[in-house]
Every structure is written in C-alpha cells, then in structure tokens.
Amino acid sequence: MANTPHGGVLKDLHQRDASIQEELKAKAETLPHITLTERQLCDLELILNGAFSPLEGFLGKKDYESVVETLRLADGTLWTIPIYLDVSSQKIAEVGIRPGAQITLRDPRNDQALAILTVSDTYQPDKEREAIKVYGANDKAHPSVSYLWDHTQDFYVGGSVQAVSEPQHYDYVADRRSPAELRAHFKKLNWTRVVAFQTRNPMHRAHRELTVRAARSRHANVLIQPVVGLTKPGDIDHFTRVRVYKAIMPKYPNGMAMLSLLPLAMRMGGPREAVWHAIIRKNFGASHFIVGRDHAGPGKNSQGEDFYGPYEAQDLVLSFTSELDIEVVPFQMLTYLPDTDEYQPVNEVPEGVKTLNISGTELRRRLKTGAPIPEWFSYPEVVRILREANPPRHKQGFTIFLTGLHASGKEAIARALQVSLNQEGGRSVTLLLGETIRHELSSELGFTKRERDINVGRIGFVSGELTRAGGACIAAPIAPYEEARNKAKETISKWGGFYLVHVATSLEQCIKNDRTGVYAKAQAGEIKGFTGIDDVYEEPKNPDLRVDPTQTPISQIVHEIVLLLERDGYIGER
Structure with missing residues (x-):
C-alpha cells in the first residue's frame, strides 16, 4: 500500500x-x-x-x-x-x-x-x-x-x-525547505523530473560526476539533500559540510541542481534506511532517488566485517519499486582513470586499466598531516574548507594530562613543561594544577568518589575546550580513578591530542616530599578519604608515558613529553 x-x-x-x-x-x-x-x-x-x-x-x-x-x-x-x-x-x-x-x-x-x-x-x-x-x-x-x-x-x-510552533533554526535558514515548500519550488522552476542525492559526507568530484550521470540518464534535475541532523558519531560537522556543498553547487551547469537541507536523525540502518530515505524523498517531491553502494552503512561489526552487503540496500529498495512511487537509480562506486582524466563506475573499467582513489581514511590522514590532496579527487575550494575545519597536527591543540599522588612531583613537571612549550611558541599554553582547579572551579566539591569524578570531568571539559581552540593544555590533578581519566580522554580526544602521563612516584617518596603535613594528618586519621592512605589510587593501565622524578631529572621527563608531541606532529617543523 x-x-x-x-x-x-x-x-x-x-x-x-x-x-x-x-x-x-x-x-x-x-x-x-x-x-x-x-x-x-x-x-x-x-x-x-x-x-x-x-x-x-x-x-x-x-x-x-x-x-x-x-x-x-x-x-x-x-x-x-x-x-x-x-x-x-x-x-x-x-x-x-x-x-x-x-x-x-x-x-x-x-x-x-x-x-x-x-x-x-x-x-x-x-x-x-x-x-x-x-x-x-x-x-x-x-x-x-x-x-x-x-x-x-x-x-x-x-x-x-x-x-504549536515550528522548530526555529538559526543556521542556513534559506536552505531549509519543508516538503510542501520544495514541491512548490520545483513547480515554479518547471522541474518535472528530479533525482535526489542523499549524503552525510563532504562531496568531491566523484559525487558531482555521479549525480550528473544520474540526471543525464533520467533526463532530470538534481536535488542535493544532505542530512544536517544526527549522523554517524565522528562524522564531519554539518556546518563544514554545508560550506562544502555550497562551494560545489557552482560546478553544476546553471539550472541543473539545487541544495536543500534535511534535519534527519540517521539510524545508519543500511537496507531499511535506504527504503526510508526513498519514502522521505518522494514526500519532498523527487521523482528519482540515487541509492549507492553500501547506502547508509555503519561500517564494521564487532567481528570486523561489514554490517551489510555492498548492494543489500539497492536490492531491498528495488524490491519495493511498485509501492514507492519513486524510481530508484542504483549506482556503483566511481573511480578515477588518470590516463583519460575521467571517472567511471568500477564495474565498467576494463581489466588492466590504471585507476586511482582516495579512501575516507586516507583523506583524513592527508588533512591531519597537511599532505597534498590532488585536484583529480576534489575541488580546491572544497579542500580549502576541509583544511580550515581539519587543520594539520601542528595547528591542532593538545592536552598533557599528568596524574599521580599528592607530592609526586607532577606540578613541578607541569610548570617545567609549560616553560618549554612557551619557548616552542605557536600556541597559547594553559596550566591547570589540581589545587588551582579545586579553588577556582570546584570549590564546592568534597572528596568522595563522585565528587572527585565531577572534578576530573570539569578538568576534561575545560581542557577539551582549550584543545578545540588550538591551545596547549597541561592538566595535573591527582585523578585517582581510571574510569574518570578515560572519560576525560574521550572528551578531549574529539578535538585534538591527548597524552596521559603517569607520575609514578612511590607513596613512601611522596610522603617524604610532602611539606604541608597532609599525609601525616591522613595517617593520624585527621583527614578521611585521602588518596594513597585510606582511598585507592588506580594506576593507569596504559599511559602514554610513565615517569618517576626520583629516578629521572625533570628536564629529561619534559624532553620525553616533547618527543611524543614531535613524533605525532604537534610541534616541530611547520
């Protein structure tokens, strides 16, 4: 029905x-x-x-x-x-x-x-x-x-x-149209045959070629209708993607294509999702809908295999052709032929003919490292936008997260590292010492496990924002619990580098180093829940670096941290 x-x-x-x-x-x-x-x-x-x-x-x-x-x-x-x-x-x-x-x-x-x-x-x-x-x-x-x-x-x-009222949007308002508005717009333009293209990724030359081929084969105009609601975690944000779509629209012949945004929450449901997308595009007035290889696929399962077969989505949509009231346009992946400077469907390339392609993983690597992206793959305008949103490592922010017992020497390492990074230049450097955070950001918190986790969560949030802004952040809390440290890593790693440094000074040495007398008070029972005495410190299982300032000079520890940053391209040659 x-x-x-x-x-x-x-x-x-x-x-x-x-x-x-x-x-x-x-x-x-x-x-x-x-x-x-x-x-x-x-x-x-x-x-x-x-x-x-x-x-x-x-x-x-x-x-x-x-x-x-x-x-x-x-x-x-x-x-x-x-x-x-x-x-x-x-x-x-x-x-x-x-x-x-x-x-x-x-x-x-x-x-x-x-x-x-x-x-x-x-x-x-x-x-x-x-x-x-x-x-x-x-x-x-x-x-x-x-x-x-x-x-x-x-x-x-x-x-x-x-x-009661329509949801209010404040971004790309002119590019958001309801189904009724879009159908009326097609009527105004005298577009009687419209092929819709679904995407949640930036578009490159192959996508432009694919959509033009679809339009040519069906004598239709093109509707580029990208998803700007929820997509797959880790996808490029929709602000960057819409800037890419706007940059690529002039690459179509005048009057062939238009852009309209779809606030859809994708489920990455493969075959079922492809049918769903076809129904939605019919409601928006499209007469044709492109279903590509692995349409709305979520990637690999827990066994490292694809969740869905490459053409399962096409097969399921085609099985409902009589009900959908929209014609499906199945497409193979396109590949570049350098000898003839053209794109062809992979199933139409003669055996032995040289082809070139850049995977999504390889594209992300080139963006992160600043490696060149050839013009046969994408347009310079698109590459510029992607590079602005995905700066190379030497322009990205990072956090050095030092964890260890009180009086372990992590604060001295943090201060020395701050001096070294200021000398390096290129970024603002922020120092978040445990006591400073407790005084300025978490003064109302006590020292229960829940309150300690909240404190580390706040440090993770602030460090993440500094990292996102391209700065260098050095955080040095005790952070005694593995789960809270992992959550901080997850928060920060979305925006840049994260390095966990375990300052593994022994408890005995920390007690000797303590000039405030808090360990003595904790041992005497005057302070309850003190880390290392009557509260646990969970040693990091897999830190990026484990150091002991009683065995290694602080200058050497700082140098080892700098070497980690240089290895991954955050500092050094630019």
Whole structure:
C-alpha cells in the first residue's frame, strides 16, 4: 500500500485562525511537558512538516511491532524505521503519561513549545528484538544499537501530535525547505523530473560526476539533500559540510541542481534506511532517488566485517519499486582513470586499466598531516574548507594530562613543561594544577568518589575546550580513578591530542616530599578519604608515558613529553 504525501501537521498550523493559534499556545503552556532529545527533535520536525508522511505522530505499540517485524505499519503501508518517543518510567509517573493524556513537547535548545502529543499508549519494547530485526544484529558496534542500549529510555510513547510552533533554526535558514515548500519550488522552476542525492559526507568530484550521470540518464534535475541532523558519531560537522556543498553547487551547469537541507536523525540502518530515505524523498517531491553502494552503512561489526552487503540496500529498495512511487537509480562506486582524466563506475573499467582513489581514511590522514590532496579527487575550494575545519597536527591543540599522588612531583613537571612549550611558541599554553582547579572551579566539591569524578570531568571539559581552540593544555590533578581519566580522554580526544602521563612516584617518596603535613594528618586519621592512605589510587593501565622524578631529572621527563608531541606532529617543523 503506497502513501500519498500530505502537507504535514504544520499545514493545520499555517491555516489556523490567529486567535485559535494563540489559544493552542496558551494551552501548551498549561500542560505537563517533555523536553525532547536531539533525535526526538529531528523526528518531530519531520513528522510536523510531512517528510515522514503518512505518520502524524509517534508510533503506538501496534504500529511499532508491525514495522519491526514486517517493514510496514499495521495498515500495511510501507514504513521501515520505527519512530517512537522514548521516556523513562520516572518521567511517565512525573508527567502523568497515560492513554488520552495531552503532553507538551518542548525544544531542548530554547524550551519552545513545539507540539501537543495526545497519548495513545505506552509500552515497553524488546530492545534486543528491535536491534536484531531493524539493524540486523544486537551488536553495539552499530551506532544505532549502541544508542538503543545506552541512550534510549525503557518505555515508548505513541500518539498523534498537534503543531504549536515550528522548530526555529538559526543556521542556513534559506536552505531549509519543508516538503510542501520544495514541491512548490520545483513547480515554479518547471522541474518535472528530479533525482535526489542523499549524503552525510563532504562531496568531491566523484559525487558531482555521479549525480550528473544520474540526471543525464533520467533526463532530470538534481536535488542535493544532505542530512544536517544526527549522523554517524565522528562524522564531519554539518556546518563544514554545508560550506562544502555550497562551494560545489557552482560546478553544476546553471539550472541543473539545487541544495536543500534535511534535519534527519540517521539510524545508519543500511537496507531499511535506504527504503526510508526513498519514502522521505518522494514526500519532498523527487521523482528519482540515487541509492549507492553500501547506502547508509555503519561500517564494521564487532567481528570486523561489514554490517551489510555492498548492494543489500539497492536490492531491498528495488524490491519495493511498485509501492514507492519513486524510481530508484542504483549506482556503483566511481573511480578515477588518470590516463583519460575521467571517472567511471568500477564495474565498467576494463581489466588492466590504471585507476586511482582516495579512501575516507586516507583523506583524513592527508588533512591531519597537511599532505597534498590532488585536484583529480576534489575541488580546491572544497579542500580549502576541509583544511580550515581539519587543520594539520601542528595547528591542532593538545592536552598533557599528568596524574599521580599528592607530592609526586607532577606540578613541578607541569610548570617545567609549560616553560618549554612557551619557548616552542605557536600556541597559547594553559596550566591547570589540581589545587588551582579545586579553588577556582570546584570549590564546592568534597572528596568522595563522585565528587572527585565531577572534578576530573570539569578538568576534561575545560581542557577539551582549550584543545578545540588550538591551545596547549597541561592538566595535573591527582585523578585517582581510571574510569574518570578515560572519560576525560574521550572528551578531549574529539578535538585534538591527548597524552596521559603517569607520575609514578612511590607513596613512601611522596610522603617524604610532602611539606604541608597532609599525609601525616591522613595517617593520624585527621583527614578521611585521602588518596594513597585510606582511598585507592588506580594506576593507569596504559599511559602514554610513565615517569618517576626520583629516578629521572625533570628536564629529561619534559624532553620525553616533547618527543611524543614531535613524533605525532604537534610541534616541530611547520
């Protein structure tokens, strides 16, 4: 059963009398509310504007189970990805979520009331079954399975939504169009055949060639519709990608192509996701949809194998051709032929002909190291944008995280390292000593495990921001717990280098070094929970460097840290 695109729940909002709209807004302010997550916000926006037609709300149990099992809603309509509002049992009790109840859904960015949900039912899903049926395996290497177990709440809420206001965007506003707006725009341009291209990555010459080939083969115009909602963790941010798309649009013949952004939360669901994307593009008015090799694939599973076969997505979409009401344009990966200076599908290249390609991993390596990126691969305008967003190592920030017992000598190492890095130049250098952080940032915290973890988390946050800004940060807390140190590493490593240095001075030597008498007070029981005395210090299992200033001069320790930075390209020749 095929669905017909509707104007979305926002259609009613746009057609309402102003007084009725004000009454609805006033009502929304009196109702109990749920503040949406980022994924829920993306889903709600596409429900409201009709991109998720025929959905007019979040799936109830009957529809959810049908989609999970059969790739269809309960009435038989093709729909492949379950769209639900997940909540905790505590939230259900707190808000009073029950069949018939009305709940205001609020934007997490500005607390704006977006919609009123009329609850149809609440239910507890079988997450393992959802993972296996929807994503093919209960394997946390899949980003959506990981999200399902680590971030999705235990109960789902179904129900229809009534629009109160449209989500507000402050970036690329002119490039955001609802399905109704885009269909009207196609009509204004007299575009009767439109081939849509889905992407969550920057576009290069091969992508431009692929889309032009698709348009040429179908006598169509091109809609570049990149995802600017949630994508795969680690993907390039959408601000950088949109700058790339805007740079590449003039490379198309005038009037051939246009750009429109899609605030979709991808699931990286491979075959099911490809069908879902086709339905969404039909709702936006496209007549054709490109499905490439490994469409919406999440990469490798826990066994190091691809989650989906390279053409599983194409096969599944093609099997629903009669229902989709949009023509699928399957495409092979393109490769560059240097001898003829052209791109060709890999399956059309004669045996023995020389080909060139640059993988995503290799591209990231070249960006990080500053290695050249050839013009046959990408346009200079695109490379410039990517280099601005992904500076080479010598322009990136880093954090040196020294951990060790009180009076281990880590503060002296940190100060000496600060002097050395200031002498090197090229970056601002910030020193975060344990006592300074305790006084300036964590003065209200005590020394329980939870409070120590909060303190290290704050250090990780500040260090991450300094690293992101391209600075050098030297942090020297005690940081006694391995889990908290690992979380700090995860926070900082997103933005630049992270080096864990264990200052492994023995407890006996630390006690000798102590000029404040705190160890003596701890041994006498005057101070409780003191690290090394009556509280544990978990030695790092895999530090980047382990040093002992009682055995090695501080100048040599600083030199060894500098050598680590030079080895990885953060300092040295520029």
